[in-house]
Amino acid sequence: MSDFHPNAKGGFIENTLEGLHFALQRALYAEASASRTGMLQRLDPRVKVAGFFAMVITVALVTKLSLIAGILVLAVALAVVSAIPIRVLARRTWLGAFLFSGAIALPALFLTPGTSLYGLPITVQGVRTGSFLVMRAETAATLMLVLAYTTPWTHILKSLRIFRVPVVFVVILGMTCRYILLMLETAHEMFESRKSRTVNRMTPAENRRLAISSAGVLLHKTLHMSNEVYMAMQARGFRGEVYILDDFEMQARDWFALGAFASVATVSILLGR
Amino acid sequence: MHIPDGYLSPATCAVAYAASVPFWRVALKRVKKTMNSRQVPLLSLFAALSFVIMMFNLPLPGGTTGHATGIGLATVVIGPWAAMLAVSVALVVQALFFGDGGVTAIGANCFNMAIAGSLVAYAVYRLAAGRSPLASARRVVAAGVAGYVAINFSALLAAIEFGIQPLLYKDAGGAPLYCPYPLSIAIPAMMIGHLTIAGLAELAVSAGVVAFLQRSDLSLLRGTAGKVRDAEQAAPPTPSKSLRPLWAGLAILCVLTPLGILAAGSAWGEWMASDYADTATRHQIASASLNHEAPARAPEGLARLSSVWTAPFARYAPPYIRGAGFGYLLSGMFGAGLIVVGFLLLGSFTRSAVRAGPDSA
Numbered sequence: 001m002s003d004f005h006p007n008a009k010g011g012f013i014e015n016t017l018e019g020l021h022f023a024l025q026r027a028l029y030a031e032a033s034a035s036r037t038g039m040l041q042r043l044d045p046r047v048k049v050a051g052f053f054a055m056v057i058t059v060a061l062v063t064k065l066s067l068i069a070g071i072l073v074l075a076v077a078l079a080v081v082s083a084i085p086i087r088v089l090a091r092r093t094w095l096g097a098f099l100f101s102g103a104i105a106l107p108a109l110f111l112t113p114g115t116s117l118y119g120l121p122i123t124v125q126g127v128r129t130g131s132f133l134v135m136r137a138e139t140a141a142t143l144m145l146v147l148a149y150t151t152p153w154t155h156i157l158k159s160l161r162i163f164r165v166p167v168v169f170v171v172i173l174g175m176t177c178r179y180i181l182l183m184l185e186t187a188h189e190m191f192e193s194r195k196s197r198t199v200n201r202m203t204p205a206e207n208r209r210l211a212i213s214s215a216g217v218l219l220h221k222t223l224h225m226s227n228e229v230y231m232a233m234q235a236r237g238f239r240g241e242v243y244i245l246d247d248f249e250m251q252a253r254d255w256f257a258l259g260a261f262a263s264v265a266t267v268s269i270l271l272g273r
Numbered sequence: 274m275h276i277p278d279g280y281l282s283p284a285t286c287a288v289a290y291a292a293s294v295p296f297w298r299v300a301l302k303r304v305k306k307t308m309n310s311r312q313v314p315l316l317s318l319f320a321a322l323s324f325v326i327m328m329f330n331l332p333l334p335g336g337t338t339g340h341a342t343g344i345g346l347a348t349v350v351i352g353p354w355a356a357m358l359a360v361s362v363a364l365v366v367q368a369l370f371f372g373d374g375g376v377t378a379i380g381a382n383c384f385n386m387a388i389a390g391s392l393v394a395y396a397v398y399r400l401a402a403g404r405s406p407l408a409s410a411r412r413v414v415a416a417g418v419a420g421y422v423a424i425n426f427s428a429l430l431a432a433i434e435f436g437i438q439p440l441l442y443k444d445a446g447g448a449p450l451y452c453p454y455p456l457s458i459a460i461p462a463m464m465i466g467h468l469t470i471a472g473l474a475e476l477a478v479s480a481g482v483v484a485f486l487q488r489s490d491l492s493l494l495r496g497t498a499g500k501v502r503d504a505e506q507a508a509p510p511t512p513s514k515s516l517r518p519l520w521a522g523l524a525i526l527c528v529l530t531p532l533g534i535l536a537a538g539s540a541w542g543e544w545m546a547s548d549y550a551d552t553a554t555r556h557q558i559a560s561a562s563l564n565h566e567a568p569a570r571a572p573e574g575l576a577r578l579s580s581v582w583t584a585p586f587a588r589y590a591p592p593y594i595r596g597a598g599f600g601y602l603l604s605g606m607f608g609a610g611l612i613v614v615g616f617l618l619l620g621s622f623t624r625s626a627v628r629a630g631p632d633s634a
Contacts, residue, residue, distance in 0.1 A: 016328065016329055019328045020325075020328055023328060023371065026370075026371065027370070030370065053376060056278055056375075056376050056377055057283060057377060059278065059279070060278060060279060060282070060283045060286070060377050061283050063444055063450055092372075093372060096372070097277070097372075100277070101277065101279075105453075107454075108449075108453040108454065111453075111454070111458065112448065112449065112453055113447070114446070114447055114448065124446065124448075125446055125447050125448035125449075126448075126453070128444070128446065128448035129448045129449045129450070129453040130453070132279070132448070132449075132450055132451070133279060133280065133451075133452070133453065135279075136278060136279025136280075137277045137278060137279045137280070137375075139279075140277070140278030140279055140375055140376065140377070141277070141278070141372050144368075144369065144372060144376060145372060148369065148370050153369075153370055156369060156370075157369075166301065168301065168313070169297075169301070169362075171313065172313060172316050172317050172320070172358070172362055173362055173365060173366065175313070175314060175317035175318075176316075176317045176318075176320040176321050176324075176362050176363070176366055177366060177370070178317075179317055179318050179320075179321035180320075180321045180324050180325070180366060182321070183318075183321045183322060183324070183325045184325060184328075187325050187328075208477055208481075209481075211329050211477075211478070211481075212477060212478060212481030212482055212484075212485060213481075213485060214329070215326050215329065215343075215346070215478055215481070215482050215485075216481070216482045216485030216486060216489065218322055218325060218326070219322060219346070219350070219482060219486070219493075220489065220490065222318045222319060222321070222322045223315075223318075223493070225314075225318055226314045226315040226318045229314040229317075229318070230313075230314050230315075233313075233314065
């Protein structure tokens, strides 16, 4: 979430490799997790996308911490019945969101004007606003992680059509997802090969040059690959028009789940205003 | 820079989505019109490239690291409208699947970075690059400046979005419901990091990759270059010739600096601690401040801090020069000279950095 890491350990190659590895691992885990047998995995992707988006909007709308906490508990319960272990949620979402939002919320405890809390230099209003920030970020991130780990990514993108997202945008998003994995792999291999040829520790200036030349080489590979993909698309009959198969079918349990999501969202918004 | 869920109110997010939709529609139309179906895989792959570049922890001077977004680079290579779509797609994928940026804030993040960022980057690049040849160092500098200005403009927009939240949304007890920091805190907090760290990362990636492309495939820079002066047919004017009128103008301005003495009083808000003890000056302050009387003594903080540093040319009147006019002239020449030397050093540093380029990696 942050744009810079003043305390990043290790060299540029190690840090970048770690980041690329983490992203690849997350993508692969999501794919494996989405194919497990669980309650959410059995639902229509459109219901899940609409339901989880509604819950995230609800979290943003309600102004009672207890309701946001309730939605977080619900998200955790849904994760558990969908074969996503709590430790995965803790490691991949809660810790990062807490550290990031916590660091941003901390000064607000002291800077927000209001009533002093037990004579301390922090205010009641500061604690409340900081709690809102952290709780909303944690809950929304958990909801999105549960959605991403219980639904194949291509299905999530296809489901965006229910929000009238143009077909061409959905197709570009789908292709992007596929090529992100390929580019992550390519970048990973590039940096690994460089690491295997590096004996001494590189200076920051050398690292900068390596990053820039790697970005340049990736750009070349991108354009080369773009031509190849386009030729392959033409070979398969692509003439500029894009179509996607809407092969989802609503069943009774999907309607029930949709009703449940709608009810929770409506009741929370009514209670939390 | 990637705004998470919960930092912006739903109303702000809705406005940001509404502001982004027309740009996306125009971008899709323009991309369809100006390019062909080849654009579909190109956009996807550029979005993927932008995603991967965002993962590079670029080492920066001072021992810290920063992420570039690739806005400047994408704009220079595929143009602002296609870059707008490619970076938007990368941001949507990050928000949906990697938890980087919130789903409710996708509109705001796309507006700040993909839309405003690419349009600003394009304007700055075209303005700074002019009609210079594709292989010129000026294009490298232009790309770097475009990336730097674009990311800082995006950060400023995000800071404004953060900063208006406590003004608009508070609960009954006065606690802000979303981002708690007002503009006076949000803007410096965001801008310090971006002006110094994230901006440098963007500058390095944009300028560095353009320098790399100048050596490896110049044609990639042609798409957004506009009318380009042919480097071989029309030799660039020598700096001494093209800059001669500017040097002459600068010399005339320096000579005219003693005219500043004719202006009565001092500029509003630039009073010295000793001015408060002077009745005539206090009268001037009052008449320039809607008749609000100035205090008889300088405020304590102002009096304390004003003695911390004594400028060698205080009030443009060096103590060792008797004539006020000559003192003004000398101050003008010294100030202008310092600025010129500073820029010459910066230019020499930039040229050597460009020459070092990515080849030495």
